[in-house]
Amino acid sequence: MPVTIRKQARLKYIPILLLVFTVLFCKGPEPEPSPNPTPASGIIDKVALQTGEILLHGSTPELIMAPNEQTSVTISQMSLNSIDSSPKNIALNSSDPNVVTVTSEGKVKAVSNGSAFIVGSDKEGNKAVFSVTVRTNDLPALTEPVFSNFDKPILIVNMEKAESVKPIILNRLGQPLQVPYSLGFQSGNTSKDVAENSPPNYPQEGIYNLAVKAGDKELVGNTPVILYTPSKSSLAEIKPRMIGASLEWGRYPSHFNRNGLQSQPVRGLVYRLIPKTSNGRVELLLNISEEDVTVETEDNTVISANGSTITSVKAGIGKWRVKQEDYIGPWKNSQVFYDFSGDWICSNNKKGFSIHMEVPEVVGRIYHRGVQGNYTAFFQLYELWANWYIQRDLAKAQFVNLVTKEVSKISNAKIGPLSACTICSYPTELQRQGWSYGELHTSYDNTRGVLTYINDDEFMMADGTLNGPIFKRGKVDLANPTNVPTSVVTTTPASIDAVSAVLGGTVSGSPEIVERGIIIDTTPNLTVERRNTFQEGAGNGEFVTKVSGFSADTRYYVNAYAKSATGVITYGNELSFKTTGTGPGTGAGPGAGTGPGTGTGTSKEIIVDTELKGEAYEKVGFSFTLPAGVKTMEIRTVESATAYWNTADLFVRKGSAPVVAGPKPPTWTPAYSWTADCHSTEPNRSEEVCPFTNPGAGTWYVTLYGYNTYFRSRVIITITK
Structure with missing residues (x-):
């Protein structure tokens, strides 16, 4: 039949x-x-x-x-x-x-x-x-x-x-x-x-x-x-029965950005199997129709259901499933975001500043997945960056020096919830203490960290310790700044000949300037990552140095920079100059000096700039040969536009590759251990740094280890001679 x-x-x-x-x-x-x-x-x-x-x-x-x-x-x-x-x-x-x-x-x-x-x-x-x-x-x-x-x-x-x-x-x-x-x-x-x-x-x-x-x-x-x-x-x-439902064809809610929002009816293609017997032969007819489907939730603490709609109740992860006729579908998750809108005060960011922050309110919106969903409308409010939903309407933050009481200019801050991909929890679970549920990036001091829930009116920002800065809700009135923003002016190059020039800059403003200097290269758009970066002291004021070792009849670009105590780097106005034809003498460098003649200062050089990526619990690395005469070496992992997930730990060893062993599920053994000349295991996506003084010539090995998560990091090795 x-x-x-x-x-x-x-x-x-x-x-x-x-x-x-x-x-x-x-x-x-x-x-x-x-x-x-x-x-x-x-x-x-x-x-x-x-x-x-x-x-x-x-x-x-x-x-x-x-x-x-x-x-x-x-x-x-x-x-x-x-x-x-x-x-x-x-x-x-x-x-x-x-x-x-x-x-x-x-x-x-x-x-x-x-x-x-x-x-x-x-x-x-x-x-x-x-x-x-x-x-x-x-x-x-x-x-x-x-x-x-x-x-x-x-x-x-x-x-x-x-x-x-x-x-x-x-x-x-x-x-x-x-x-x-x-x-x-x-x-x-x-x-x-x-x-x-x-x-x-x-x-x-x-x-x-x-x-x-x-x-x-x-x-x-x-x-x-x-x-x-x-x-x-x-x-x-x-007997005739419903055998499945394809919700991706229709729509269903996956994210609510606040409490008290009701979804559109959950909708999709419903599959029904209908038997038919004719002349002793059995036919099973697969009937497919588009319709709203009824749903149920595991409980009503995070989300609740009424017929075909789902309503957000409180921040957390909620479970729901299709339950219609005799059919019971598998469980599915929806996340209710915590609403960060309002005023927040951090009394001490552990760097000598208090922070006042205003987070704008976002329009209540539900992200419905599926062909009939509203992906475009939802992401008019948020930018998804590595499992972090950044509010497009940026927060405003102001820093106050706890000693001098100087008030900074008002700067932007990015804030928003983490996605369920990061805080995935299949049982229905309310927002709870210790749960990483958001992320904050303050542009003034260039600090970014995951936010840990304490209660509805309090969170901690991860800073690599067990007790990061605490933010609490409170009334904020952003004031006019009392400090002068850092200003850097690049001095016009002078005394230019075939192999040298006098360069410098002027720095003013506050907070305290902990580093200043100049950057030189044959291509424009200079930053401190360039190989020819020369530090010239600290503090406000004018600085001048004579730099030698240039090639004759060549155009160079120069810019001054200053780094404040908060970590902010400010650049001056980039200028260019051209050396003259071949002249007497050749410099030893390029080198930076403080008087007439050719300088013999240190020369900073980036010898490796590469990207590495790997999966959770995977070790990825490389080796390189370090020449003789190196005074300092720094190996650092950072993020960039393409290396956007710097979660790996860093291990460095001379002569042979580092040995790293870490806990893996389901037993979470062995204990985390390593053999290396230097290790850096900062939390979250913090930069990892291994510095060396007089590191010694030879073969060096770098290993990145994905502790609990995949990674994609930029590795920069800088030396001075």
């Missing part, structure tokens, strides 16, 4: 987004079969789509791309008993060409940060839709599994033929990876994990949501699967 699965002719959208929710891999008893208990058994000759029905299926559920990055996608066509991997007359279009473009051949190019959808459609109106997210930061490595997919949108497995499912593991660009995986079969409140993909290990006959797991990570993308035994199948007598 053939069994035909078909979709309603009036439905034209078959998404290649997630066909059902992401499945949780929780341990539990083997699922009961999804049909009603104790049905009669029957014979099923064949399971197939109804003649004339077509499903379109994409090569990846989603894409995560960087601007200007390119990849390719394909769409296959599933009909009666076949799969056409290269169907004709499929049109591909982008919902927003300003974000992503696509050619008729499936070539996808990311244009700018944002979110859009690529839609593939045939002449009959059948469609496949998948989302594309374009962002600059927080990009998974191309070797990291992110998505899972199958060769068909619905899997039908004949267990008597020992058929097996064949997942395809994909990176963020939809490119296949060969990595170990396990399967998760979920039906109702029960699930079964299958470590070895072998039909004897599958659960008993029934209808399941199937998900894939790589290591401890659940991959995005799952699909309905029907397991059946043709000769004696309980599915032959199944």
Whole structure:
């Protein structure tokens, strides 16, 4: 008796987004079969789509791309008993060409940060839709599994033929990876994990949501699967029932930016299996309709549910799931942001200043995921930077010197909540003490740190110690500054000949200037990271030095700089000059002196400037040869536009590579230990620094270790001779 699965002719959208929710891999008893208990058994000759029905299926559920990055996608066509991997007359279009473009051949190019959808459609109106997210930061490595997919949108497995499912593991660009995986079969409140993909290990006959797991990570993308035994199948007598819901096609709330907000109705494609018997032959008709679905929450502490809508109650992580008719979907998370708007006072930032900060109020907004969601509207209010939702309407901060009582100019500060990716918690959990729930970056002193929740009116800013600066709510009145901002003026180069020139600058203002100097190079846009940076004392006032060692008849650029006690670097006006033709004498340098003649001061040089990236618990490093005559060496890790996640610890050793061992889940052993000449293990994304005096010539080794998280860092090695 053939069994035909078909979709309603009036439905034209078959998404290649997630066909059902992401499945949780929780341990539990083997699922009961999804049909009603104790049905009669029957014979099923064949399971197939109804003649004339077509499903379109994409090569990846989603894409995560960087601007200007390119990849390719394909769409296959599933009909009666076949799969056409290269169907004709499929049109591909982008919902927003300003974000992503696509050619008729499936070539996808990311244009700018944002979110859009690529839609593939045939002449009959059948469609496949998948989302594309374009962002600059927080990009998974191309070797990291992110998505899972199958060769068909619905899997039908004949267990008597020992058929097996064949997942395809994909990176963020939809490119296949060969990595170990396990399967998760979920039906109702029960699930079964299958470590070895072998039909004897599958659960008993029934209808399941199937998900894939790589290591401890659940991959995005799952699909309905029907397991059946043709000769004696309980599915032959199944009653009409709902078997799944694809919310990615519709919408559902993932983030609320404050309390008391009600979502739009949760909506998606609902899959129902309807049996039909004719002339002793059983057909199972797959009915698909777009509709709002009812949901339930785990409890009502963080979010609450009413029919198809969800309301934010209090900051934290809340669990909810679809519960409609006899169908119970897997749990899904929604995050309620803590609202930082209002006035905050830090009485002592542990650097000699108090901080008064005003955080503007943001419009109440809910981030609905899915094709019918509002990604663009939500990110008009926030910028996502490495799991940190920065309010686009920046806070205002003012620093007050605790000794002199000088009041700084009003400066910007970036503040916002961390995403659920960082504070992920599957049980419903209210905001609680000790929870890292936000991040703050004050531009005046260039300090950034994670915010730890104390109570609704108090938080601590991480500074690398156990007791960072405390901010409390309080009335703030930003005052006119009483101190003079740092000012730097570059002195016009003088006494220029073929090999030397007199250079300098003038510094004024407060707070205290702890370092000042000049920068020289043959290219413009100078910063202190350049190799020819010369420190010329500290404090306000004019400084002059004669620099030698230039090449004749060459244009050079020069700029003065000053560094304040708060860490802020101020630059002067960049100037240029050209040395004369060949003249008598050659300098020894370039070197910086304090009197007439050629200087013999130290020369700062960057010998390594590279980027390293790795996964959690991974060690990545390199070696380099240090020449003789080096007085000082500094090895530092920093962040840049591309190296945006400086979370690795730094280890340096001469003669052989550092030995590093750290705790790994699930046992969290061994204890964190290392053998190195220098180590730096600052918390969060702080810069790591290893300084050396008279380091000695030879081969040196640098190792970065991803303690608990992936990393992407810029490594700069600077020496002076």
